Amino acid sequence: MGGYGDVKLLREDGKRLDGRAIDEMRPVTIEAGVLPAADGSAMVTHGLNVAVAAVYGPMEAHPRKIQRQDRAVIDVRYNMAPFSTGDRIRPGFNRRSREISKVTAESLESVVLVERYPRSKIRVEIEILAAEAGTRCAGITAASVALADAGIPMRDMIVGVASGKIEDTVVLDLDKAEDNYGQADLPVGILPNTGEIAFLQMDGDLSIDEYNLAMEYNHKAAKEIHEIMVDALKRRYEGGEA
């Protein structure tokens, strides 16, 4: 069974340590257009996570060897601020941020109409200001809102959500303790309108039934977050008419 067995993560009344039900998400707020210098930007708070994303471009891709003659490349840089966690993080790129940048770029390439901008680059910068488990999901949500804000054409937006397993129970949206001492974590990037999966990672083990339940939770949460995303974009231009 993995995990750290003796850490209690579920209360006697069946709720979790922070009082959430097993299929309850942490509160999410989204604001679009927070950075004046960027072509598009967004800030997402997901529980105690804070992610800011900025989008620049399309612009000429440099160095030239990364250019693709038939489509744009998406250059994602995910970074955690040194002060984002309790233990200071050594600033700069590391193995983990490189991995997250890569999966984020690849999932965004599946929704952005990259063939519209040959030889160009779209730069996406994701900065995690505060981290409490689930930063890659908050980051990808922020990146999609920022891309929409920048007016980049997309097939759909991507919502990042995660489910996991603690004490043999499938729960939605793990917090830090549940992520550290739980048994499994399943972060997913969902296209809310079609239900397609843009990325899926799994850390730990889930049975097929557990996986199906976790994905059911994820899809439900994706719908909720998508409404908040749409609302954030509409709020940015409220009172506006073409």
Next chain:
Amino acid sequence: MSEGQVGAEQRLVTPGMVIGPSSGKRAGTGTIAENNEFIATRLGWLNEQNDVVSVLPINSAYMPRSGDLVIGFVAEVRNNLWFFDVNGPFQALLPMSLAPWKVEFGSTRQHLGIGDAALARIQEVDETHNMVLTMKGVGLRRLNEGAVVSIPVNLIDTIRGQNNAMLSRIRDATNCRIIVGDNGRVWIHGDAADMHVARQLIQTLNEEGHKNTFEGAVEALENKRGEH
């Protein structure tokens, strides 16, 4: 903005949003047809005109098209050509043969140096965004004086108005010479005080462009002029 939307219901759409069934209609800009449905690909206002469904984007990057009048800054100079920054994803090329002067090989820098502004027209754009500019044409020239300010590309129609009606009103109200480039750059020339007024007006447009307040601002300026 343009006609055809007057009285139409305004609906803000976000990327991925299903607009409706595609039967009998055509997909315009900002939409794609998938599984007999139209899907928005951009954040903007839904527009339906002559059976074409499109999205008027709120925010968009400049995508050059041949024939566009642009205001560019020289970014690079070679012995026989210039590279211009025209606010697009790629630099545009102006060969010395398409410059309005008789240019000798190696004397390009005597006509246009780095940072100089010029009014030019896009001669051609290929599918990989290579652009060639021309400065041969009526009114195309180096901009020696005045100021260049930027506006979002999607607000160019607002500042021009129908048949440039709004633009002429702004010219009269501010007493400035104004040229609006298709690449979201506006050249203003006049007295220092007049130019200040024109810049403030464009600033209002930049800040409140998505609302219908611009015409009111122009009207207010016209009334103010009338009093003097």
